[in-house]
Amino acid sequence: MAAQQTFGLDIGESSVKAVQLAPFGKTKKLMALGTIPTPIGGFSSGNDYVLSAMSQVIKKLVKDSKITTKKVNIALPESKIYTRVIEMPPISDEDLVSALKWEAEQYIPLSLDEVNMDWQVLNRPQNPTPDSKMEILLSAAPKKLIDIYVKLAEMSDLELVSLEPETLAAVRALTENEPDPPTTLALVMGAEETNLIIIKNSLVVFTRTISSGGNAVTRAISTNFGLEFIQAEEYKKTYGLEKESFEGKVAEVVKPMVDIIVGEIKRAVAFYQSKKADDIVKRLVLVGSPTLLPGMVRYLTEAVGIETQQGDPWVDVEIDSKLFPDALVKGPTYALAAGLAKKEINE
């Protein structure tokens, strides 16, 4: 059964993460999990040398994590694709394609034959009035980018089953099995970039990419205390935003960096609320290793004023804690890879 044979691969600028799940009664079971540092950043340039180094590392990750399948789902970085929620008068599915092409031409800086377009109707008014609008989530991935991932999968001896925007993987990881989920903002942080996604009823209704992530915090510590990057990393992971640790000196440096993100979250929520006054964003969920920063959940709860929690991709996944001792605490790290791994099992 195909469902048991696909794993999720999240290729980041800082690390590569892999998760393999299998169906397990009505739930899923964690079969394999692993991470490895990214050898050289910027592989999406398609440079042969970088691709070759990356494929070696992926092969090692697959072997060391004991992944038992060659079939893989990979995420496309949000910053390299174009995603947008579009409003238009209600029209039939037949008319939608040409209308979307016209819309896409407005904002995608590439010609339409250079991208793969995909869309999802978010809502369609039941009894349209002259003012009614339907909303569509439109995404376009450059064909050149897709070609690079196809080539990388091939060089890594893997069979690429699907490529999808990382926002969709995040949503799948986070919105499992909740009967009436509150509208949620997912903060997906990486080493160099951060994505904000507003999720309503398991659908992406807003996205925004910010070019700052966990490494910006490390650089601030490094500059302020005159430390090497590696040492600054340790300070960050040990003290983070905790005021009680190290006389709060690290927290003082970290706080302005996190406040940049706080400002962006507030702006995103205000924008959404200006369009949907009756659909309050009630929850903030944290995804990505940088959100493991000590004191982060407490700080964001207070600074943003929205209930905040670590993203848990394992809600419906059985985990043998002897085999995978750090899977639980590293939920935010593996969330995207887990979301990718759930794809075939859910379908």
Ligand SMILES: Nc1ncnc2c1ncn2[C@@H]1O[C@H](COP(=O)(O)OP(=O)(O)OP(=O)(O)O)[C@@H](O)[C@H]1O
């Ligand atoms: N325990 C921790 N506390 C705080 N920050 C952490 C912790 N562990 C890792 N990080 C930070 O997380 C970042 C790396 O995260 P990760 O490997 O998930 O990024 P990535 O997915 O490769 O990046 P991107 O998504 O931007 O391509 C680094 O900035 C690192 O310092």
Ligand SMILES: [Mg+2]
């Ligand atoms: Mg990442």
